[in-house]
Amino acid sequence: MLPTSVMNVDIKKIRVIEDESTIINKIIVGDCLEVMKSIKNDTFDMIFADPPYNMQLQNELYRPNNTKVDAVDDLWDQFDGFEHYDEFSKLWLQEAKRVLKKSGTIWVIGSYHNIFRVGKIMQDMGYWILNDVHWIKSNPMPNFRGVRFTNATETLVWAVKDKKVKDYTFNYEEMKTHNQGKQMRNDWYFGLCTGSERLRDEKNIKVHSTQKPLPLLERIILASTKKGDLVLDPFGGTGTTGVAAFKHERNFTMIEQDESYVDWSLKRFKSFQERLRGI
Amino acid sequence: MLPTSVMNVDIKKIRVIEDESTIINKIIVGDCLEVMKSIKNDTFDMIFADPPYNMQLQNELYRPNNTKVDAVDDLWDQFDGFEHYDEFSKLWLQEAKRVLKKSGTIWVIGSYHNIFRVGKIMQDMGYWILNDVHWIKSNPMPNFRGVRFTNATETLVWAVKDKKVKDYTFNYEEMKTHNQGKQMRNDWYFGLCTGSERLRDEKNIKVHSTQKPLPLLERIILASTKKGDLVLDPFGGTGTTGVAAFKHERNFTMIEQDESYVDWSLKRFKSFQERLRGI
């Protein structure tokens, strides 16, 4: 059970940042770049980013039983080619570097469609990679046509701002306790976000096409932040990063352009807090 | 047991390519780029490449102007190092694309130090990624200082020359038989190359610092080639790719600059063939 002080954290939706204190435990509605520009240097202890993957789907895909696969075709994932995607990546990664504290770390998740580009851009910007971490899915979507290997993984890049940074947070012993007392490796096993965890609207449609599993975010936060740290998620989505931070007594700032996602995040927090209070 | 015709394959070391037929089951001593330039277009059914990752080694061996860099190279900052590595990567990947048949596939293995750069460069060159595959090591080197996660993986990129290529070889059913009858996924579990498989010299020193496990190469070859296909390994090392190809009745061409590695490869083949003949 969390302390009462934590249970009563007041999570707010805002549209404009006025001063430093207003960003703690806030979900900011707005464009990721614009909002980050209004935040001062060296603000966050850790950044988790789940940017659009730029999937470039080719055709419709049907399962062997002729049902259609509900692919990611959201507008937020549409880019006009690699060049535009790279430009977008450079811009947000540059702002992220500026608002990250000197000894802070950044996590970026992606698939083979985008992660090589993101990783190289990060290296070129001076980010120093600490690990690549592989989320290995217990229940991925199969390759229905049998023309490739099952794509059962997503990749995370974990990095510091600069090669010289040595005093970043890595809770080595804490990680050991999550791995039968042995050193935690970079292959992580989690299921997809399904069941009661997956947010669905009144028509039972998933609210967000790419909601991440909470245990993944919990491990990230437990590994690389301390209690009371401030975590930024520039692509907040439906708030998984915030929930994981809140659950482990870290503070957060999330940025999300889609107000509907933000409102769902707020619902999630309300219900999570009520559950904690035994309501 | 392999057919006698295969067992008696005559594997030769050569220094110059004279005509097409001379590259079949040959190990060519020489610079990867120079040798590839002497091979004609659309020659290979599959390419496996394990390029050097070590930046320092890179700088020494492959500085684009062909000047050899002196031993300690602290003057080279990381950005400079990346630029040269990228240049080197573009050069060999371009030649690889040229000598790869239209419907051929290419595999490149790397770690987080280089694979993001290699992957992005491949995408920029028009290669179309089919899968990222993750070699997950059962016995990786621990992170001794406890400052990062155990780096227990290496990443492979599997790609075709162009987005339009659809008739590449993928032995779907064969792969199923290696995965309890179920679709093969992109997470592969193999131990490091150790024990009797690991080549060691008379002083018991490892012959090659990054010798890959044979089962890894066997899976790659069984997945993406047919019997009789011709496989290129531009960084042949101590010959694992050739041994895997030979074992499964594929032909190969390997290029290796270090003559000592080449001689070790020949020893490996001789001993492998003798074992097959029951000597």
Add this chain to the structure above:
DNA sequence: GTGTAGTTTGAATCCTACG
């Protein structure tokens, strides 16, 4: 409530031959 069988679904760069 319990157990079992059937249904649904997930960040997907997912076909081929022929006219």
Add this chain to the structure above:
DNA sequence: GCGTAGGATTCAAACTACA
């Protein structure tokens, strides 16, 4: 090059229905 018809293709987990 394109459009279209034909035909081969899926795994694990959560959920639902029903006995």
